[in-house]
Amino acid sequence: MCNTCGCNITSSNEHLIQGDGRHAHTADGKSAVAVLQGLLSENDHQAAHNREHLDHHGVLAVNLMSSPGAGKTSLLEATIEALGQELRVAVIEGDLATENDAARIRAKGVLAIQITTGSACHLDAHMIHEALHRLDLDGIDLLFIENVGNLVCPASFDLGQHLNVILLSVPEGDDKPAKYPVMFRAADLVLCSKSDLLPLMPEFDPKRAEHHLRALASTAPFACVSVRSRAHLEPWLHWLRDEWRVQGARLETQGAIRPGRRHEGEHRSDPTGTSVPRYQDHHHHEPSPTHG
Known part of the structure:
Protein backbone atom coordinates (compact mmCIF):
# COMPACT_ATOMS: atom_id res chain seq x y z
CA MET A 1 0.00 0.00 0.00
CA CYS A 2 1.05 3.61 -0.41
CA ASN A 3 2.36 6.16 2.06
CA THR A 4 0.20 9.04 0.83
CA CYS A 5 -3.26 8.20 2.17
CA GLY A 6 -2.79 6.42 5.48
CA CYS A 7 -3.65 3.00 4.08
CA ASN A 8 -0.36 1.74 5.45
CA ILE A 9 -1.84 2.18 8.95
CA THR A 10 -3.42 -1.03 10.23
CA SER A 11 -4.96 -2.29 13.45
CA SER A 12 -1.59 -3.84 14.25
CA ASN A 13 0.48 -0.68 13.98
CA GLU A 14 -1.97 2.15 14.66
CA HIS A 15 -0.71 2.36 18.26
CA LEU A 16 2.44 3.92 16.83
CA ILE A 17 0.57 7.08 15.80
CA GLN A 18 -1.76 7.32 18.80
CA GLY A 19 -1.20 8.74 22.27
CA ASP A 20 2.48 8.51 23.13
CA GLY A 21 3.29 6.24 20.20
CA ARG A 22 6.66 6.53 18.54
CA HIS A 23 5.18 8.27 15.48
CA ALA A 24 2.24 10.02 17.13
CA HIS A 25 3.57 13.42 16.09
CA THR A 26 5.22 14.76 12.98
CA ALA A 27 8.62 16.44 13.02
CA ASP A 28 6.97 19.84 13.51
CA GLY A 29 4.90 18.60 16.45
CA LYS A 30 1.57 18.01 14.72
CA SER A 31 -0.61 15.01 15.53
CA ALA A 32 -0.16 12.31 12.88
CA VAL A 33 -3.86 11.42 13.07
CA ALA A 34 -4.81 15.07 12.63
CA VAL A 35 -2.57 15.30 9.57
CA LEU A 36 -4.28 12.30 7.95
CA GLN A 37 -7.72 13.68 8.78
CA GLY A 38 -6.68 17.01 7.34
CA LEU A 39 -5.56 15.39 4.10
CA LEU A 40 -8.93 13.70 3.67
CA SER A 41 -10.77 16.91 4.51
CA GLU A 42 -8.73 18.86 1.97
CA ASN A 43 -9.38 16.15 -0.60
CA ASP A 44 -13.15 16.42 -0.04
CA HIS A 45 -12.97 20.20 -0.38
CA GLN A 46 -11.09 19.89 -3.67
CA ALA A 47 -13.50 17.22 -4.89
CA ALA A 48 -16.47 19.52 -4.27
CA HIS A 49 -14.72 22.21 -6.30
CA ASN A 50 -14.04 19.73 -9.12
CA ARG A 51 -17.69 18.66 -9.19
CA GLU A 52 -18.87 22.25 -9.27
CA HIS A 53 -16.48 22.91 -12.15
CA LEU A 54 -17.78 19.90 -14.08
CA ASP A 55 -21.39 20.88 -13.42
CA HIS A 56 -20.74 24.39 -14.71
CA HIS A 57 -19.66 22.91 -18.04
CA GLY A 58 -22.38 20.25 -18.12
CA VAL A 59 -19.94 17.32 -17.96
CA LEU A 60 -20.96 13.98 -16.45
CA ALA A 61 -17.97 12.33 -14.72
CA VAL A 62 -17.84 8.57 -14.15
CA ASN A 63 -15.18 7.00 -11.92
CA LEU A 64 -14.26 3.45 -13.00
CA MET A 65 -12.77 1.27 -10.26
CA SER A 66 -11.73 -2.37 -10.13
CA SER A 67 -8.84 -4.68 -9.41
CA PRO A 68 -5.98 -4.67 -11.95
CA GLY A 69 -6.85 -6.48 -15.15
CA ALA A 70 -10.63 -6.46 -14.73
CA GLY A 71 -11.07 -4.83 -18.13
CA LYS A 72 -11.55 -1.10 -17.45
CA THR A 73 -9.55 0.09 -20.45
CA SER A 74 -11.07 -2.49 -22.78
CA LEU A 75 -14.52 -1.39 -21.64
CA LEU A 76 -13.64 2.23 -22.38
CA GLU A 77 -12.35 1.34 -25.85
CA ALA A 78 -15.57 -0.49 -26.68
CA THR A 79 -17.67 2.31 -25.17
CA ILE A 80 -15.92 4.94 -27.27
CA GLU A 81 -16.58 2.91 -30.41
CA ALA A 82 -20.25 2.51 -29.48
CA LEU A 83 -21.02 6.05 -28.28
CA GLY A 84 -18.52 8.13 -30.22
CA GLN A 85 -21.20 9.58 -32.47
CA GLU A 86 -23.63 10.27 -29.62
CA LEU A 87 -21.55 11.79 -26.83
CA ARG A 88 -18.27 13.67 -26.73
CA VAL A 89 -15.97 11.59 -24.56
CA ALA A 90 -12.67 12.25 -22.77
CA VAL A 91 -10.70 10.06 -20.38
CA ILE A 92 -8.39 10.59 -17.41
CA GLU A 93 -6.19 7.54 -16.85
CA GLY A 94 -4.58 6.65 -13.53
CA ASP A 95 -1.67 4.21 -13.18
CA LEU A 96 1.44 3.93 -11.08
CA ALA A 97 3.58 4.07 -14.22
CA THR A 98 3.51 4.15 -18.07
CA GLU A 99 1.10 5.80 -20.51
CA ASN A 100 -0.02 2.47 -21.95
CA ASP A 101 -3.72 2.89 -21.21
CA ALA A 102 -3.84 6.52 -22.32
CA ALA A 103 -2.17 5.51 -25.60
CA ARG A 104 -4.88 2.91 -26.19
CA ILE A 105 -7.60 5.51 -25.65
CA ARG A 106 -5.89 8.07 -27.90
CA ALA A 107 -5.72 5.44 -30.63
CA LYS A 108 -9.53 5.57 -30.63
CA GLY A 109 -9.41 9.28 -31.43
CA VAL A 110 -10.32 10.44 -27.92
CA LEU A 111 -8.37 12.83 -25.71
CA ALA A 112 -6.78 11.04 -22.76
CA ILE A 113 -4.83 12.57 -19.88
CA GLN A 114 -2.47 10.16 -18.14
CA ILE A 115 -1.80 10.57 -14.42
CA THR A 116 1.14 8.50 -13.16
CA THR A 117 0.93 8.26 -9.39
CA GLY A 118 4.32 6.74 -8.61
CA SER A 119 3.76 4.82 -5.38
CA ALA A 120 0.22 6.07 -4.67
CA CYS A 121 -2.39 3.34 -5.01
CA HIS A 122 -5.27 5.66 -5.93
CA LEU A 123 -6.13 8.95 -7.59
CA ASP A 124 -7.12 11.93 -5.48
CA ALA A 125 -9.08 15.11 -6.09
CA HIS A 126 -5.98 17.29 -6.44
CA MET A 127 -4.65 15.10 -9.26
CA ILE A 128 -8.00 15.32 -11.03
CA HIS A 129 -8.10 19.09 -10.57
CA GLU A 130 -4.79 19.44 -12.41
CA ALA A 131 -5.99 17.14 -15.19
CA LEU A 132 -9.25 19.07 -15.62
CA HIS A 133 -7.28 22.20 -16.43
CA ARG A 134 -5.74 20.34 -19.36
CA LEU A 135 -9.16 19.60 -20.85
CA ASP A 136 -11.57 21.75 -22.84
CA LEU A 137 -14.62 20.90 -20.75
CA ASP A 138 -16.95 22.80 -23.07
CA GLY A 139 -16.15 20.17 -25.69
CA ILE A 140 -16.90 17.18 -23.44
CA ASP A 141 -20.17 15.50 -22.50
CA ASN A 147 -8.75 4.87 -11.37
CA VAL A 148 -5.69 2.90 -10.33
CA GLY A 149 -6.40 -0.83 -10.25
CA ASN A 150 -7.12 -1.47 -6.57
CA LEU A 151 -10.20 -2.67 -4.67
CA VAL A 152 -9.30 -0.85 -1.45
CA CYS A 153 -8.11 2.76 -1.36
CA PRO A 154 -9.81 4.36 -4.40
CA ALA A 155 -13.22 3.96 -2.77
CA SER A 156 -12.23 6.31 0.07
CA PHE A 157 -11.27 9.28 -2.10
CA ASP A 158 -13.90 11.49 -3.67
CA LEU A 159 -12.54 12.87 -6.94
CA GLY A 160 -15.42 15.15 -7.85
CA GLN A 161 -17.10 12.50 -10.00
CA HIS A 162 -20.85 12.05 -10.21
CA LEU A 163 -20.97 8.26 -10.43
CA ASN A 164 -18.92 5.26 -9.33
CA VAL A 165 -18.84 2.17 -11.52
CA ILE A 166 -17.18 -0.97 -10.15
CA LEU A 167 -16.03 -3.79 -12.42
CA LEU A 168 -16.01 -7.36 -11.12
CA SER A 169 -14.45 -9.67 -13.69
CA VAL A 170 -15.38 -13.33 -13.96
CA PRO A 171 -11.82 -14.64 -13.37
CA GLU A 172 -11.67 -12.84 -10.00
CA GLY A 173 -14.38 -14.93 -8.36
CA ASP A 174 -17.91 -14.04 -7.33
CA ASP A 175 -17.14 -13.32 -3.66
CA LYS A 176 -15.35 -9.99 -4.17
CA PRO A 177 -18.27 -7.84 -2.95
CA ALA A 178 -18.14 -9.73 0.35
CA LYS A 179 -14.35 -9.42 0.62
CA TYR A 180 -14.16 -5.73 -0.33
CA PRO A 181 -17.34 -4.18 1.11
CA VAL A 182 -16.10 -0.57 1.23
CA MET A 183 -15.50 -0.55 -2.51
CA PHE A 184 -18.77 -2.19 -3.49
CA ARG A 185 -20.86 -0.08 -1.11
CA ALA A 186 -19.59 2.97 -3.00
CA ALA A 187 -20.95 1.67 -6.32
CA ASP A 188 -23.68 3.31 -8.36
CA LEU A 189 -23.38 0.42 -10.82
CA VAL A 190 -21.59 -2.94 -10.68
CA LEU A 191 -20.59 -4.56 -13.95
CA CYS A 192 -19.66 -8.22 -14.16
CA SER A 193 -17.01 -7.92 -16.87
CA LYS A 194 -15.59 -10.62 -19.14
CA SER A 195 -18.93 -12.40 -18.96
CA ASP A 196 -18.06 -14.23 -22.19
CA LEU A 197 -15.92 -16.45 -19.92
CA LEU A 198 -18.91 -17.63 -17.88
CA PRO A 199 -19.38 -20.84 -19.92
CA LEU A 200 -15.73 -21.69 -19.22
CA MET A 201 -15.87 -20.83 -15.52
CA PRO A 202 -19.01 -22.40 -14.03
CA GLU A 203 -17.63 -21.77 -10.55
CA PHE A 204 -18.52 -18.08 -11.02
CA ASP A 205 -22.21 -17.54 -10.32
CA PRO A 206 -23.49 -14.04 -11.23
CA LYS A 207 -26.49 -14.49 -8.96
CA ARG A 208 -24.21 -15.30 -6.06
CA ALA A 209 -22.11 -12.21 -6.82
CA GLU A 210 -25.24 -10.07 -6.75
CA HIS A 211 -26.35 -11.80 -3.56
CA HIS A 212 -23.11 -10.66 -1.90
CA LEU A 213 -23.73 -7.13 -3.20
CA ARG A 214 -27.27 -7.03 -1.80
CA ALA A 215 -25.96 -8.29 1.55
CA LEU A 216 -24.15 -4.94 1.79
CA ALA A 217 -27.54 -3.18 1.58
CA SER A 218 -26.52 -1.90 -1.85
CA THR A 219 -29.23 -1.08 -4.36
CA ALA A 220 -26.73 -0.47 -7.17
CA PRO A 221 -27.78 -2.12 -10.43
CA PHE A 222 -25.83 -5.24 -11.38
CA ALA A 223 -25.29 -6.30 -14.99
CA CYS A 224 -23.08 -8.71 -16.91
CA VAL A 225 -21.18 -7.29 -19.88
CA SER A 226 -18.60 -8.34 -22.42
CA VAL A 227 -16.61 -6.24 -24.86
CA ARG A 228 -16.65 -9.16 -27.31
CA SER A 229 -20.02 -8.17 -28.72
CA ARG A 230 -22.10 -5.01 -28.96
CA ALA A 231 -25.18 -6.86 -27.71
CA HIS A 232 -23.40 -7.75 -24.47
CA LEU A 233 -22.51 -4.08 -23.97
CA GLU A 234 -26.07 -2.81 -24.23
CA PRO A 235 -26.86 -2.90 -20.48
CA TRP A 236 -23.88 -0.59 -19.87
CA LEU A 237 -24.65 1.69 -22.81
CA HIS A 238 -28.30 1.93 -21.78
CA TRP A 239 -27.26 2.93 -18.25
CA LEU A 240 -24.86 5.60 -19.51
CA ARG A 241 -27.41 7.15 -21.84
CA ASP A 242 -30.02 7.23 -19.09
CA GLU A 243 -27.64 8.70 -16.51
CA TRP A 244 -26.61 11.37 -19.01
CA ARG A 245 -30.25 12.40 -19.42
CA VAL A 246 -30.90 12.27 -15.66
CA GLN A 247 -27.83 14.39 -14.94
CA GLY A 248 -28.89 17.02 -17.46
CA ALA A 249 -32.34 17.27 -15.91
CA ARG A 250 -30.88 17.40 -12.40
CA LEU A 251 -28.56 20.27 -13.25
CA GLU A 252 -31.55 22.28 -14.43
CA THR A 253 -33.28 21.81 -11.09
CA GLN A 254 -31.39 20.89 -7.94
CA GLY A 255 -27.81 20.42 -9.09
CA ALA A 256 -25.60 17.34 -8.94
CA ILE A 257 -24.94 15.18 -5.90
CA ARG A 258 -22.05 13.00 -4.83
CA PRO A 259 -21.81 9.42 -6.13
CA GLY A 260 -23.48 6.69 -4.11
CA ARG A 261 -25.60 9.26 -2.25
CA ARG A 262 -28.81 9.52 -4.22
CA HIS A 263 -31.89 10.81 -2.46
CA GLU A 264 -34.26 8.18 -1.13
CA GLY A 265 -36.81 7.29 -3.77
CA GLU A 266 -34.98 9.10 -6.59
CA HIS A 267 -35.03 7.43 -9.99
CA ARG A 268 -32.09 5.16 -10.54
CA SER A 269 -31.25 3.82 -13.96
CA ASP A 270 -31.36 0.04 -14.27
CA PRO A 271 -29.30 -1.34 -17.17
CA THR A 272 -31.52 -4.40 -17.45
CA GLY A 273 -34.54 -2.21 -18.14
CA THR A 274 -36.47 -3.74 -15.23
CA SER A 275 -37.80 -2.07 -12.12
CA VAL A 276 -35.60 -4.14 -9.80
CA PRO A 277 -31.87 -4.20 -10.61
CA ARG A 278 -30.70 -7.78 -10.85
CA TYR A 279 -28.83 -10.24 -13.01
CA GLN A 280 -31.14 -11.86 -15.55
CA ASP A 281 -30.70 -15.33 -17.03
CA HIS A 282 -32.78 -18.41 -17.66
CA HIS A 283 -31.78 -20.18 -14.44
CA HIS A 284 -33.84 -19.89 -11.28
CA HIS A 285 -32.00 -20.96 -8.17
CA GLU A 286 -30.86 -19.61 -4.85
CA PRO A 287 -27.23 -18.53 -4.47
CA SER A 288 -25.08 -21.51 -3.62
CA PRO A 289 -22.17 -21.41 -1.16
CA THR A 290 -19.29 -19.23 -2.28
CA HIS A 291 -16.35 -20.90 -3.94
CA GLY A 292 -13.02 -20.03 -2.40
Whole structure:
Protein backbone atom coordinates (compact mmCIF):
# COMPACT_ATOMS: atom_id res chain seq x y z
CA MET A 1 0.00 0.00 0.00
CA CYS A 2 1.05 3.61 -0.41
CA ASN A 3 2.36 6.16 2.06
CA THR A 4 0.20 9.04 0.83
CA CYS A 5 -3.26 8.20 2.17
CA GLY A 6 -2.79 6.42 5.48
CA CYS A 7 -3.65 3.00 4.08
CA ASN A 8 -0.36 1.74 5.45
CA ILE A 9 -1.84 2.18 8.95
CA THR A 10 -3.42 -1.03 10.23
CA SER A 11 -4.96 -2.29 13.45
CA SER A 12 -1.59 -3.84 14.25
CA ASN A 13 0.48 -0.68 13.98
CA GLU A 14 -1.97 2.15 14.66
CA HIS A 15 -0.71 2.36 18.26
CA LEU A 16 2.44 3.92 16.83
CA ILE A 17 0.57 7.08 15.80
CA GLN A 18 -1.76 7.32 18.80
CA GLY A 19 -1.20 8.74 22.27
CA ASP A 20 2.48 8.51 23.13
CA GLY A 21 3.29 6.24 20.20
CA ARG A 22 6.66 6.53 18.54
CA HIS A 23 5.18 8.27 15.48
CA ALA A 24 2.24 10.02 17.13
CA HIS A 25 3.57 13.42 16.09
CA THR A 26 5.22 14.76 12.98
CA ALA A 27 8.62 16.44 13.02
CA ASP A 28 6.97 19.84 13.51
CA GLY A 29 4.90 18.60 16.45
CA LYS A 30 1.57 18.01 14.72
CA SER A 31 -0.61 15.01 15.53
CA ALA A 32 -0.16 12.31 12.88
CA VAL A 33 -3.86 11.42 13.07
CA ALA A 34 -4.81 15.07 12.63
CA VAL A 35 -2.57 15.30 9.57
CA LEU A 36 -4.28 12.30 7.95
CA GLN A 37 -7.72 13.68 8.78
CA GLY A 38 -6.68 17.01 7.34
CA LEU A 39 -5.56 15.39 4.10
CA LEU A 40 -8.93 13.70 3.67
CA SER A 41 -10.77 16.91 4.51
CA GLU A 42 -8.73 18.86 1.97
CA ASN A 43 -9.38 16.15 -0.60
CA ASP A 44 -13.15 16.42 -0.04
CA HIS A 45 -12.97 20.20 -0.38
CA GLN A 46 -11.09 19.89 -3.67
CA ALA A 47 -13.50 17.22 -4.89
CA ALA A 48 -16.47 19.52 -4.27
CA HIS A 49 -14.72 22.21 -6.30
CA ASN A 50 -14.04 19.73 -9.12
CA ARG A 51 -17.69 18.66 -9.19
CA GLU A 52 -18.87 22.25 -9.27
CA HIS A 53 -16.48 22.91 -12.15
CA LEU A 54 -17.78 19.90 -14.08
CA ASP A 55 -21.39 20.88 -13.42
CA HIS A 56 -20.74 24.39 -14.71
CA HIS A 57 -19.66 22.91 -18.04
CA GLY A 58 -22.38 20.25 -18.12
CA VAL A 59 -19.94 17.32 -17.96
CA LEU A 60 -20.96 13.98 -16.45
CA ALA A 61 -17.97 12.33 -14.72
CA VAL A 62 -17.84 8.57 -14.15
CA ASN A 63 -15.18 7.00 -11.92
CA LEU A 64 -14.26 3.45 -13.00
CA MET A 65 -12.77 1.27 -10.26
CA SER A 66 -11.73 -2.37 -10.13
CA SER A 67 -8.84 -4.68 -9.41
CA PRO A 68 -5.98 -4.67 -11.95
CA GLY A 69 -6.85 -6.48 -15.15
CA ALA A 70 -10.63 -6.46 -14.73
CA GLY A 71 -11.07 -4.83 -18.13
CA LYS A 72 -11.55 -1.10 -17.45
CA THR A 73 -9.55 0.09 -20.45
CA SER A 74 -11.07 -2.49 -22.78
CA LEU A 75 -14.52 -1.39 -21.64
CA LEU A 76 -13.64 2.23 -22.38
CA GLU A 77 -12.35 1.34 -25.85
CA ALA A 78 -15.57 -0.49 -26.68
CA THR A 79 -17.67 2.31 -25.17
CA ILE A 80 -15.92 4.94 -27.27
CA GLU A 81 -16.58 2.91 -30.41
CA ALA A 82 -20.25 2.51 -29.48
CA LEU A 83 -21.02 6.05 -28.28
CA GLY A 84 -18.52 8.13 -30.22
CA GLN A 85 -21.20 9.58 -32.47
CA GLU A 86 -23.63 10.27 -29.62
CA LEU A 87 -21.55 11.79 -26.83
CA ARG A 88 -18.27 13.67 -26.73
CA VAL A 89 -15.97 11.59 -24.56
CA ALA A 90 -12.67 12.25 -22.77
CA VAL A 91 -10.70 10.06 -20.38
CA ILE A 92 -8.39 10.59 -17.41
CA GLU A 93 -6.19 7.54 -16.85
CA GLY A 94 -4.58 6.65 -13.53
CA ASP A 95 -1.67 4.21 -13.18
CA LEU A 96 1.44 3.93 -11.08
CA ALA A 97 3.58 4.07 -14.22
CA THR A 98 3.51 4.15 -18.07
CA GLU A 99 1.10 5.80 -20.51
CA ASN A 100 -0.02 2.47 -21.95
CA ASP A 101 -3.72 2.89 -21.21
CA ALA A 102 -3.84 6.52 -22.32
CA ALA A 103 -2.17 5.51 -25.60
CA ARG A 104 -4.88 2.91 -26.19
CA ILE A 105 -7.60 5.51 -25.65
CA ARG A 106 -5.89 8.07 -27.90
CA ALA A 107 -5.72 5.44 -30.63
CA LYS A 108 -9.53 5.57 -30.63
CA GLY A 109 -9.41 9.28 -31.43
CA VAL A 110 -10.32 10.44 -27.92
CA LEU A 111 -8.37 12.83 -25.71
CA ALA A 112 -6.78 11.04 -22.76
CA ILE A 113 -4.83 12.57 -19.88
CA GLN A 114 -2.47 10.16 -18.14
CA ILE A 115 -1.80 10.57 -14.42
CA THR A 116 1.14 8.50 -13.16
CA THR A 117 0.93 8.26 -9.39
CA GLY A 118 4.32 6.74 -8.61
CA SER A 119 3.76 4.82 -5.38
CA ALA A 120 0.22 6.07 -4.67
CA CYS A 121 -2.39 3.34 -5.01
CA HIS A 122 -5.27 5.66 -5.93
CA LEU A 123 -6.13 8.95 -7.59
CA ASP A 124 -7.12 11.93 -5.48
CA ALA A 125 -9.08 15.11 -6.09
CA HIS A 126 -5.98 17.29 -6.44
CA MET A 127 -4.65 15.10 -9.26
CA ILE A 128 -8.00 15.32 -11.03
CA HIS A 129 -8.10 19.09 -10.57
CA GLU A 130 -4.79 19.44 -12.41
CA ALA A 131 -5.99 17.14 -15.19
CA LEU A 132 -9.25 19.07 -15.62
CA HIS A 133 -7.28 22.20 -16.43
CA ARG A 134 -5.74 20.34 -19.36
CA LEU A 135 -9.16 19.60 -20.85
CA ASP A 136 -11.57 21.75 -22.84
CA LEU A 137 -14.62 20.90 -20.75
CA ASP A 138 -16.95 22.80 -23.07
CA GLY A 139 -16.15 20.17 -25.69
CA ILE A 140 -16.90 17.18 -23.44
CA ASP A 141 -20.17 15.50 -22.50
CA LEU A 142 -18.89 12.42 -20.71
CA LEU A 143 -15.64 12.21 -18.74
CA PHE A 144 -14.38 8.81 -17.66
CA ILE A 145 -11.84 8.58 -14.85
CA GLU A 146 -10.09 5.22 -14.88
CA ASN A 147 -8.75 4.87 -11.37
CA VAL A 148 -5.69 2.90 -10.33
CA GLY A 149 -6.40 -0.83 -10.25
CA ASN A 150 -7.12 -1.47 -6.57
CA LEU A 151 -10.20 -2.67 -4.67
CA VAL A 152 -9.30 -0.85 -1.45
CA CYS A 153 -8.11 2.76 -1.36
CA PRO A 154 -9.81 4.36 -4.40
CA ALA A 155 -13.22 3.96 -2.77
CA SER A 156 -12.23 6.31 0.07
CA PHE A 157 -11.27 9.28 -2.10
CA ASP A 158 -13.90 11.49 -3.67
CA LEU A 159 -12.54 12.87 -6.94
CA GLY A 160 -15.42 15.15 -7.85
CA GLN A 161 -17.10 12.50 -10.00
CA HIS A 162 -20.85 12.05 -10.21
CA LEU A 163 -20.97 8.26 -10.43
CA ASN A 164 -18.92 5.26 -9.33
CA VAL A 165 -18.84 2.17 -11.52
CA ILE A 166 -17.18 -0.97 -10.15
CA LEU A 167 -16.03 -3.79 -12.42
CA LEU A 168 -16.01 -7.36 -11.12
CA SER A 169 -14.45 -9.67 -13.69
CA VAL A 170 -15.38 -13.33 -13.96
CA PRO A 171 -11.82 -14.64 -13.37
CA GLU A 172 -11.67 -12.84 -10.00
CA GLY A 173 -14.38 -14.93 -8.36
CA ASP A 174 -17.91 -14.04 -7.33
CA ASP A 175 -17.14 -13.32 -3.66
CA LYS A 176 -15.35 -9.99 -4.17
CA PRO A 177 -18.27 -7.84 -2.95
CA ALA A 178 -18.14 -9.73 0.35
CA LYS A 179 -14.35 -9.42 0.62
CA TYR A 180 -14.16 -5.73 -0.33
CA PRO A 181 -17.34 -4.18 1.11
CA VAL A 182 -16.10 -0.57 1.23
CA MET A 183 -15.50 -0.55 -2.51
CA PHE A 184 -18.77 -2.19 -3.49
CA ARG A 185 -20.86 -0.08 -1.11
CA ALA A 186 -19.59 2.97 -3.00
CA ALA A 187 -20.95 1.67 -6.32
CA ASP A 188 -23.68 3.31 -8.36
CA LEU A 189 -23.38 0.42 -10.82
CA VAL A 190 -21.59 -2.94 -10.68
CA LEU A 191 -20.59 -4.56 -13.95
CA CYS A 192 -19.66 -8.22 -14.16
CA SER A 193 -17.01 -7.92 -16.87
CA LYS A 194 -15.59 -10.62 -19.14
CA SER A 195 -18.93 -12.40 -18.96
CA ASP A 196 -18.06 -14.23 -22.19
CA LEU A 197 -15.92 -16.45 -19.92
CA LEU A 198 -18.91 -17.63 -17.88
CA PRO A 199 -19.38 -20.84 -19.92
CA LEU A 200 -15.73 -21.69 -19.22
CA MET A 201 -15.87 -20.83 -15.52
CA PRO A 202 -19.01 -22.40 -14.03
CA GLU A 203 -17.63 -21.77 -10.55
CA PHE A 204 -18.52 -18.08 -11.02
CA ASP A 205 -22.21 -17.54 -10.32
CA PRO A 206 -23.49 -14.04 -11.23
CA LYS A 207 -26.49 -14.49 -8.96
CA ARG A 208 -24.21 -15.30 -6.06
CA ALA A 209 -22.11 -12.21 -6.82
CA GLU A 210 -25.24 -10.07 -6.75
CA HIS A 211 -26.35 -11.80 -3.56
CA HIS A 212 -23.11 -10.66 -1.90
CA LEU A 213 -23.73 -7.13 -3.20
CA ARG A 214 -27.27 -7.03 -1.80
CA ALA A 215 -25.96 -8.29 1.55
CA LEU A 216 -24.15 -4.94 1.79
CA ALA A 217 -27.54 -3.18 1.58
CA SER A 218 -26.52 -1.90 -1.85
CA THR A 219 -29.23 -1.08 -4.36
CA ALA A 220 -26.73 -0.47 -7.17
CA PRO A 221 -27.78 -2.12 -10.43
CA PHE A 222 -25.83 -5.24 -11.38
CA ALA A 223 -25.29 -6.30 -14.99
CA CYS A 224 -23.08 -8.71 -16.91
CA VAL A 225 -21.18 -7.29 -19.88
CA SER A 226 -18.60 -8.34 -22.42
CA VAL A 227 -16.61 -6.24 -24.86
CA ARG A 228 -16.65 -9.16 -27.31
CA SER A 229 -20.02 -8.17 -28.72
CA ARG A 230 -22.10 -5.01 -28.96
CA ALA A 231 -25.18 -6.86 -27.71
CA HIS A 232 -23.40 -7.75 -24.47
CA LEU A 233 -22.51 -4.08 -23.97
CA GLU A 234 -26.07 -2.81 -24.23
CA PRO A 235 -26.86 -2.90 -20.48
CA TRP A 236 -23.88 -0.59 -19.87
CA LEU A 237 -24.65 1.69 -22.81
CA HIS A 238 -28.30 1.93 -21.78
CA TRP A 239 -27.26 2.93 -18.25
CA LEU A 240 -24.86 5.60 -19.51
CA ARG A 241 -27.41 7.15 -21.84
CA ASP A 242 -30.02 7.23 -19.09
CA GLU A 243 -27.64 8.70 -16.51
CA TRP A 244 -26.61 11.37 -19.01
CA ARG A 245 -30.25 12.40 -19.42
CA VAL A 246 -30.90 12.27 -15.66
CA GLN A 247 -27.83 14.39 -14.94
CA GLY A 248 -28.89 17.02 -17.46
CA ALA A 249 -32.34 17.27 -15.91
CA ARG A 250 -30.88 17.40 -12.40
CA LEU A 251 -28.56 20.27 -13.25
CA GLU A 252 -31.55 22.28 -14.43
CA THR A 253 -33.28 21.81 -11.09
CA GLN A 254 -31.39 20.89 -7.94
CA GLY A 255 -27.81 20.42 -9.09
CA ALA A 256 -25.60 17.34 -8.94
CA ILE A 257 -24.94 15.18 -5.90
CA ARG A 258 -22.05 13.00 -4.83
CA PRO A 259 -21.81 9.42 -6.13
CA GLY A 260 -23.48 6.69 -4.11
CA ARG A 261 -25.60 9.26 -2.25
CA ARG A 262 -28.81 9.52 -4.22
CA HIS A 263 -31.89 10.81 -2.46
CA GLU A 264 -34.26 8.18 -1.13
CA GLY A 265 -36.81 7.29 -3.77
CA GLU A 266 -34.98 9.10 -6.59
CA HIS A 267 -35.03 7.43 -9.99
CA ARG A 268 -32.09 5.16 -10.54
CA SER A 269 -31.25 3.82 -13.96
CA ASP A 270 -31.36 0.04 -14.27
CA PRO A 271 -29.30 -1.34 -17.17
CA THR A 272 -31.52 -4.40 -17.45
CA GLY A 273 -34.54 -2.21 -18.14
CA THR A 274 -36.47 -3.74 -15.23
CA SER A 275 -37.80 -2.07 -12.12
CA VAL A 276 -35.60 -4.14 -9.80
CA PRO A 277 -31.87 -4.20 -10.61
CA ARG A 278 -30.70 -7.78 -10.85
CA TYR A 279 -28.83 -10.24 -13.01
CA GLN A 280 -31.14 -11.86 -15.55
CA ASP A 281 -30.70 -15.33 -17.03
CA HIS A 282 -32.78 -18.41 -17.66
CA HIS A 283 -31.78 -20.18 -14.44
CA HIS A 284 -33.84 -19.89 -11.28
CA HIS A 285 -32.00 -20.96 -8.17
CA GLU A 286 -30.86 -19.61 -4.85
CA PRO A 287 -27.23 -18.53 -4.47
CA SER A 288 -25.08 -21.51 -3.62
CA PRO A 289 -22.17 -21.41 -1.16
CA THR A 290 -19.29 -19.23 -2.28
CA HIS A 291 -16.35 -20.90 -3.94
CA GLY A 292 -13.02 -20.03 -2.40
